[in-house]
Amino acid sequence: MQLQVINSPFNEEQVELLNRLLPKLTESQKVWLTGYLAAAQTGDVSGTAPVTAEAPLAQTTQASVEQIAKSIEKEISKEVTILYGSQTGNAQGLAEKSAKTLEEKGFQVTVSSMSDFKPKNLKKVENLLIVVSTHGEGDPPDNALTFHEFLHGKRAPKLDELRFSVLALGDTSYEFFCQTGKEFDQRLEELGGTRVYPRVDCDLDYDEPAAKWIQGVLDGLSQAQGTSSSAEAPAQEAAAPQEEKPEYSRTNPFRAEVLENINLNGRGSNKETRHLELSLEGSGLTYKPGDCVGIYPENDPVLVDMLLKEVKWDPEEIVTVNKEGDVRSLKDALTSYFEIAKLTKPILKQAAQLTSNEELINLLGKGNEAKVKEYLNGRDVLDLVRDFGPWPVSAQDFISILRKMPARLYSIASSIEANPDEVHLTIGAVRYNAHGRDRGGVCSVLCAERLEPGDTLPIYIQPNSHFNLPENPETPIIMVGPGTGIAPFRSFMQEREEIGAEGKSWLFFGEQHFVTDFLYQTEWQQFIKDGTLTKMDVAFSRDTEEKVYVQHRMLENSKELYQWLQDGAFFYVCGDKDNMAKDVHNALIEIVEKEGGMTREQAEEYVNNLKKEKRYQRDVY
Structure with a gap:
């Protein structure tokens, strides 16, 4: 109920102050306030005048309320935690951008991947922002799985003091659009949290709704502080004027010249895989092994x-x-x-x-x-x-009913250390017949049929901090990449060769035919020869009567693979999410169970720990 002058002993100024304050109070704060006012009337609260003939109740209450208001406003934390769950880097980028916006307004912001956040600390968080994508058919991204499981489990704490908001990223062409964000939003409410701003669901063209979300969050947090989000940021020392240079990004792509466009498959193959080399000269763009390139294609x-x-x-x-x-x-x-x-x-x-x-x-x-x-x-x-x-x-x-052309993301297949001012891609042409017409992938067929050296493509670099080489170059690595999933591992090997890394490396590659589909065959043979690549196992599924895939090669080498893991190896998977990645994951658990003498549950825990330690990384699509 709203206080009014006519239904309370307060004047207009007091009513306004109380109506602004009371809705923000938690139950514990209301209990404390009752005791505080009682103590104020007896003069037991330091700094509060007792009720006397010279200091009537209304005056004392005015002073008490103002003091309490200041106290409560101080208690409303300016600390904000932003947790992101990201498969391709979009959610991470938005989380970091949101943090910058909040910091400019005086908030203290902590940004963390959900996989790096300790769930037991959730109870301490007062202001929580979730930025999360949905992967595949409604699944959380890999780095959100553990936190998602914790929050929806029995160990999740009550969060009555929590203020939160969720930014959900998705793709409306999938049935379970923004499912992970919706689940986080609903669960935080169930645990007692209060929305500082309603959840926003974004399609592939997310820039505008994401900007509205962070402004809404900023307004909500600022209102809780009793301040305005339009307040000026603290004055900073004027910087010397610098020459403006274009900053290329997702919203301002660089037109990269095509240097090479080669079909990697041999004559007679029923596949077409293009090796694309693009110039980055003059762009200022750089990248790390494991990052991606976004391409804005044109329709056929x-x-x-x-x-x-x-x-x-x-x-x-x-x-x-x-x-x-x-x-x-x-x-x-x-x-x-x-x-x-x-x-x-x-x-x-x-x-x-x-x-x-x-x-x-x-x-x-x-x-x-x-x-x-x-x-x-x-x-x-x-x-x-x-x-x-x-x-x-x-x-x-x-x-007006159509959606904007989204970028297509491709794993980078080169090291910038080995190829200065260049970025290489491995793109499989997608062609199929459906409903009586021949159809194809928008970007892949553009690259296969209509792109010549000298043409340009609008591109940007998409960092992927969840698919990186180990910091220690002596750490062994195991790479599983059938088909175009081989791309980032070419980048890994080029990088390791350039820096002289001494750690062992093992590649599992699979395709249909050895003669026509062994992508980058001569390069892998050279990496083996010079010692950059320690071991390679291949599976060509159509060359044998019984189909053999990369997971079968893993199982054939189970003892040695387990020993590599025991020696600290990082395990990487790149490629098809729906079939290959699941089969490889199950094979990995089977290997750990067999060679480690564990139960199935223990093996699954072992593999989950690899993920937590960032020794099991996936770039799947």
């Missing part, structure tokens, strides 16, 4: 033309593509700004507002989630236009 011009022909709109019509008012021709917008090769459920829902097609409306009806998922699989915007017309709307209205 054939698909763009088919779509324009279907809708019969003028390709040269000028349309506005974003809230900032940027304009382009319709054809340019469909080619390089919007994603048209993939459908999502939000696009279907918005499209239903643009047409009277009953089939689409019925498809989106209650209880049809499975049918919607089935329809979305393998279809694009051209399918949508053809299946659910007519579209009695303008081109501007139609493109």
Whole structure:
């Protein structure tokens, strides 16, 4: 209930002060306040005048309330903890950016990966921000698994004193969009926490909603402090003017010139894997082994033309593509700004507002989630236009339902120490037939079919602090990378060769055929020859009657592999998440169980400890 002058013995100024203060109090603070006021009336509180004829109750209460308000405001901590769960580095980058914004406003911020945070310290945190992505079909990122399990387990503490907010990253083309962020948000509330700002769910184009989230968080924290988020930051000593240099990033990509574009597969292979060499000269960009490159591709011009022909709109019509008012021709917008090769459920829902097609409306009806998922699989915007017309709307209205073209991330396949001002990539061309049409990966087919030396690509570097070489170059490493998963390990080996690392290294590589699909074969043979690579085991699944994969080679070498782990080796996996990574993980547990003489539960704990020690790292997709 709000205090008012007419229902209390307080004047207008006191009422305003109390109404600002009381909603912020915890139960323990309210109990303390009751005792404090009682003591104030007897003169037992230092610095508070007793109630006398010369100092009436209202005056004493005014002084007490003001003193309590100052005391409580001091108790509201300016310390903020930001925990991130990140698979590709996006969540980490946003966490660090948010920390910088808060620090500029006078908050003391601690940023930590969830895997580095000690769960027992959660009870001590008063202001918690969660920035987390969702991986695959609703799974937490690798470095969020332990914290996620703890928070949803029986050992999670009550968090009645906690103020929190969640920024969730996801992809609307997946069924369980932002699932991990939603789970954290719900669980923190269940444990007693109070939201300082509502959860924000971000699609692949997350910059704008993320900026609104951090501003909302800042406003909420500032209100709790009784200050304004627009307050000026502390004055700093003026720095000498410096020449402005462009800073290339995800929002300001660098146009990198293509130096080489080579097919790594031999004649007769049913695969096409491109080795791409890009120039970084003049960009100022640098990277570490394990980092990724983000590429903003263009849509297939054939698909763009088919779509324009279907809708019969003028390709040269000028349309506005974003809230900032940027304009382009319709054809340019469909080619390089919007994603048209993939459908999502939000696009279907918005499209239903643009047409009277009953089939689409019925498809989106209650209880049809499975049918919607089935329809979305393998279809694009051209399918949508053809299946659910007519579209009695303008081109501007139609493109407003499309989402911005997201970048495609690829593991870097080179060391900048070995290749100054260059970055190399390993990209497998994706081609398939679905629903009566040939289709392909937007970026991979661009690289395979339409990209020549001398062309340029808009790129940026995506740091990946969760997939790095050991700091000690003498530490042994085990690398499992079938197919294009070989890319970061080429980077690892180049780096280890350049710095003269003496630690042992072991590669497990797999593909279909030895003759046509042994990616970078001569380089691996040279690494073996000069001692940079200690041991290599390969599995070519189509060369034998019974298919053999990398996990089988691991099991064949179980005793030696376990000994490497016992000697402190780091274990790396890169490649397919849904099948290969799971099979490799299970093989690793089986090896530890067998060679370590452990139960299954003990072996699983051993492998989990490898993760906690950052000796088991994965870059899976």
